[in-house]
Amino acid sequence: MEIIELEPQILANRRGVAFPVVHRGTTVEYVITLAALEACFWLESRADDARILKRFNDGYRRIRAIAERRLLAHPATRLELTLEDFVRP
Template identity: 60%
Template sequence: MEKPEFEPQILANRQGASFWLVRGNTTVECIVTIAAPETHFWLEPRAGDARILRIFRDGYSRIRAIAERKLLPHSCALLELAPDDFERP
């Protein structure tokens, strides 16, 4: 299982978790809204920080793949992933 390059952090407003992707010599901050793991990774509503981070780590390979795919058409310093980004066609 892949590990994040930098440990994920719960946002101060508890609306998501942030992590960093390294692409070449650029670092991109990525935010996964809390609604995404609640919708697609079986995170229960009002879960504690430890549970949120565990679900994030368990789903990191998929989260990272989606973040990298979303970054392909353009580069940016901040990328947000919402539930729609995890929908399968």
């Protein structure tokens, strides 16, 4: 699986972090919500941009693994990861 990683960016509405990945020649835009980062990655509410990106980077391996599983199950060009994606039933 060819994967090229690009820099994550905080969404303009501050509701999440977007991180595009090139997969098989197609750019897939993933978004993880701040609610998911707060609940699963110890992000403080009302954190500044630097802290948000730090928490995202700290949890990136887990975030990416969940994102890749979602892409394989449901191919798309944009996927949003929410708290439900990280909570086990």
